[in-house]
Amino acid sequence: MPSREEITYFGAGPALLPTNVLNTAAQALVNYDNTGLGLAEHSHRSELATGIVNTAKADLAKYLDVPDDYEILFMQGGGSGEFSATVYNMVSIWVERRKQRILKELGIEGGKEIPEDELVMQLQKAVDEELRIDYLVTGSWSLKASQEATRLVGAEHVNVVADSRKANDGKFGKIPEESTWKLSKNPAMVYYCDNETVDGVEFPEFPKTLEPNGDDGPIIVADMSSNILSRRIPVKNFSVIFFGAQKNLGSTGITVVIIRKNLLPPAVATPAPTLLRKLGLPIGPIVLSYETIAKNNSLYNTLSIFDVYIAGQVLKSLLSTFPDKVDGQQAIAEKKAKTIYEALEAYPESYKIVPDKSARSRMNICFRVTHGGDVDAAEKNFLKGAVSNGLTGLKGHRSVGGIRASNYNSIQLPGAEALAKYITVFAKEKAA
Numbered sequence: 190m191p192s193r194e195e196i197t198y199f200g201a202g203p204a205l206l207p208t209n210v211l212n213t214a215a216q217a218l219v220n221y222d223n224t225g226l227g228l229a230e231h232s233h234r235s236e237l238a239t240g241i242v243n244t245a246k247a248d249l250a251k252y253l254d255v256p257d258d259y260e261i262l263f264m265q266g267g268g269s270g271e272f273s274a275t276v277y278n279m280v281s282i283w284v285e286r287r288k289q290r291i292l293k294e295l296g297i298e299g300g301k302e303i304p305e306d307e308l309v310m311q312l313q314k315a316v317d318e319e320l321r322i323d324y325l326v327t328g329s330w331s332l333k334a335s336q337e338a339t340r341l342v343g344a345e346h347v348n349v350v351a352d353s354r355k356a357n358d359g360k361f362g363k364i365p366e367e368s369t370w371k372l373s374k375n376p377a378m379v380y381y382c383d384n385e386t387v388d389g390v391e392f393p394e395f396p397k398t399l400e401p402n403g404d405d406g407p408i409i410v411a412d413m414s415s416n417i418l419s420r421r422i423p424v425k426n427f428s429v430i431f432f433g434a435q436k437n438l439g440s441t442g443i444t445v446v447i448i449r450k451n452l453l454p455p456a457v458a459t460p461a462p463t464l465l466r467k468l469g470l471p472i473g474p475i476v477l478s479y480e481t482i483a484k485n486n487s488l489y490n491t492l493s494i495f496d497v498y499i500a501g502q503v504l505k506s507l508l509s510t511f512p513d514k515v516d517g518q519q520a521i522a523e524k525k526a527k528t529i530y531e532a533l534e535a536y537p538e539s540y541k542i543v544p545d546k547s548a549r550s551r552m553n554i555c556f557r558v559t560h561g562g563d564v565d566a567a568e569k570n571f572l573k574g575a576v577s578n579g580l581t582g583l584k585g586h587r588s589v590g591g592i593r594a595s596n597y598n599s600i601q602l603p604g605a606e607a608l609a610k611y612i613t614v615f616a617k618e619k620a621a
């Protein structure tokens with residue numbers, strides 16, 4: 190049986206966790222802080238649990254420089270849960286804001302009786318004619334998110350702003366030119382996935398077209414499941430950022446949402462379920478309600494405090510390793526990715542990098558092994574040799590095949606260098 194030190198695991202998620210964090214967590218699982226009870230046994234209603242939640246929130250805010258007008262939520266349901274949560278929450282907010290506008294136009298001030306029929310009629314008209322949710326489809330995950338929106342609210346309300354496959358011979362691998370994007374007028378949100386884990390595509394930077402327009406918009410929602418904590422992000426440009434913990438933050442089981450407070454009460458109320466029902470719009474499960482989770486400091490229902498603890502330990506370790514916080518980690522992430530891409534580029538007859546150079550992910554490096562023409566056989570060989578060199582978890586996602594090296598934060602530079610070396614040796618041996 191190999192030891193942890195002998196293996197570098199490049200799996201896409203769940204991903205490698207730092208060994209020092211696991212050792213601390215293992216101890217906490219048995220007897221947390223000399224309480225005689227393990228962390229998975231302590232109540233999520235205890236003071237100790239609240240402390241762990243608050244510290245993890247503060248450290249995340251510190252590491253990413255999250256401004257004060259944002260709230261951090263720990264939720265459950267993973268990325269797929271958030272595909273639905275973002276729709277439920279953002280559509281509700283759109284309805285509430287529209288309702289306030291209609292009431293204002295009708296001259297209804299707070300306290301006065303609302304002409305219910307008139308309001309519902311006008312709102313229904315607005316929903317039918319104007320409710321749109323915008324999706325940038327740049328890979329499998331944003332495609333799934335857009336499909337979930339279609340399932341929940343109907344295709345008539347879902348606008349695909351751009352679909353990468355149209356700009357790239359039917360395949361994901363490129364981000365369409367911003368000049369070709371077809372954004373809706375005042376959509377409930379513009380959704381995109383900053384890093385597509387399956388397809389190895391990452392936005393090189395925040396899209397110019399989506400920058401704040403000074404008018405409280407546009408509402409930008411981003412899935413950052415696989416590149417969060419690996420580079421600086423302009424948090425101010427986003428309304429919601431979400432990510433599963435199991436790549437760069439911690440263990441599977443918690444999903445983090447960073448949400449601008451102007452999308453939560455008291456800034457905006459949640460419309461009554463009766464109103465949403467009348468409008469034929471879906472009412473989300475209470476556990477996916479941002480308002481509910483925020484009101485309860487993430488402890489509305491049983492939260493895995495053990496997973497929050499692991500996330501907290503990862504953040505502590507990042508903060509102590511990098512005095513310049515995420516910028517320090519970003520420099521390493523870029524160096525590791527460069528090392529691997531350069532090794533692949535040196536042997537174009539042996540390897541084909543899947544995405545276009547303009548959109549290559551630093552986190553999920555996807556390539557094919559083309560040497561000799563029999564790609565299947567070459568990839569099997571490549572994987573076999575990798576395992577015998579202690580390099581594991583390199584198989585591409587089952588939907589696309591190929592090889593994928595997930596280069597998350599816990600892969601250290603020597604791990605990336607070991608992979609680059611193996612890439613080189615494999616190509617040389619085959620060429621010999």
Ligand SMILES: O=C(O)C(=O)[C@H](O)COP(=O)(O)O
Pocket residue numbers: 202266267268269270330386387414415433
């Ligand atoms: O983005 C990815 O990569 C992911 O693995 C998804 O966030 C996973 O979604 P869930 O399986 O947690 O729904």
Ligand SMILES: N[C@@H](CCC(=O)O)C(=O)O
Pocket residue numbers: 201202203386387586
């Ligand atoms: N996070 C992994 C696994 C997800 C899955 O297999 O559903 C990926 O994107 O490859």
